[in-house]
Amino acid sequence: MSVLVVGSAALDSVKTPLGEVTDALGGSAIFFSAAASFFAPVRLVAVVGNDFPLQDLEFLKARGVDVRGLEVADGKTFRWSGVYHLDMNNRDTLSTELNVFESFKPKLPPEYRDTPFVFLANIHPELQLEVLNQVNNPRLVMLDTMNLWIDIELPALKKVLAKTDGVILNDQEARQLTGESNLILAARGVCKMGPKMVVVKKGEHGAFMISGDDFFAVPAYPLELLFDPTGAGDSFAGGLVGYIASCNEFTPAVMRRAMVCGSVVASFAVEKFSVDRLRDLTREEIESRYARFREITGF
């Protein structure tokens, strides 16, 4: 089954202790699409400027990503630049140029409206609501957000949360959204806002999921070399939602395997800059690392 993603497309300039890259393919919708496309057909909605290197998306098209929803607007593409500290857990944003993303109004092509799986990447909650107004009875709606919207757009965020089936947050966001310092209570607090499924990402500490009565925890893959953490969260979401879409059911077993698929794809995404590692990644490599997750957690 197909997955719709609505989010950002960007050109990222990133500096890490291991190197740097300028105007590289980035943005939540791009990372998500690259990750999800290993599991399910993807329909992309985002906006770029007329400076965007559209040919860089060929590898996505080749993997079944439908880019008819990618609007090319007059102006410059959204640009983000940042630098990661030595420990890779912290980064400083050097600049954010919204450019054409500033006036982004998601418009779904008519043939996208019946997409059964919907991922609302991190954009303004009002825009997330506008996307939901354009889809017809999706089977599953999942959402990402960020500290900024929790700070300044909480009522709109709560409105969209009430309409979603699942939410993927990091630990700080879960605590900020609920005011609970205990992460388990924070996740349960988010459930009370609407979503049946809450996934809390904890970076190097892995992730956990509360889904109805089910609880599942997965460690992060033990990477010795983290090359560039940019896009890890969106890649995780792509693997997770893509896997669920490929199964088209919501049993605890599917949700758990989806958490592992998300972890697997995210662990590859951070091995190179931009989406580079997701370009040449193979199905065999994904399956091999999935098996490795079983090995490192079984007892």
Add this chain to the structure above:
Amino acid sequence: MSVLVVGSAALDSVKTPLGEVTDALGGSAIFFSAAASFFAPVRLVAVVGNDFPLQDLEFLKARGVDVRGLEVADGKTFRWSGVYHLDMNNRDTLSTELNVFESFKPKLPPEYRDTPFVFLANIHPELQLEVLNQVNNPRLVMLDTMNLWIDIELPALKKVLAKTDGVILNDQEARQLTGESNLILAARGVCKMGPKMVVVKKGEHGAFMISGDDFFAVPAYPLELLFDPTGAGDSFAGGLVGYIASCNEFTPAVMRRAMVCGSVVASFAVEKFSVDRLRDLTREEIESRYARFREITGF
């Protein structure tokens, strides 16, 4: 097989957001013994003052803890008092009175010298070395330490590390000891100092182990109510070493199950003040939570 533990016995005064307790049973050797005694006979070496309520140790004796190595010295017992912040991840030490612990020189009763499993709880590394000089060819020596000794007694600590089979550290200590920010590299760096087995504890994020070629990660039990984190690390070590001693072998399967046993006992220890939850804990409760660990990690 028996386990020898050498560490502190203390009277703790602890304040948490959920209550407070004064002069309660504490100290690394006491928590360790209470935890390990569910799995194996324990031999305790520590020192207390003549103000120590020896009758409070009856529950340990009843569970097979040999307290002949508990020295009663003239003076007051080691006292620690601290207050936990709302998020329970941080605490402030209000006072530390070493008292009789200041001049503690571990003296093993002759009948302890052949104990096959040895746990050197967090004491001065020179004292840990003195303990090793008093045991005859132990099968397994494991060690705990703290930031203080890494700061001021690194040469002695490295000397004892070179003589141990395994070490249990928290994430900050592993980073501090090696200067590596990546935790996997930090753990491997500790391995290079001698121990074949390195366990890194991460509090609410669980723990992982590198043991020879094996890697294993376990999440923390999803507790909604953390009553008092004091002694969690020593309880974890007690469950872990106690389980290994009960198996008397060092296969990856045993080491992994030991990690889960440590996590199980630690998750109970923090449910009440002091060792109170470990007093009335039953074998059935341990087995039930062990099974629950399988449920929350399986996929």
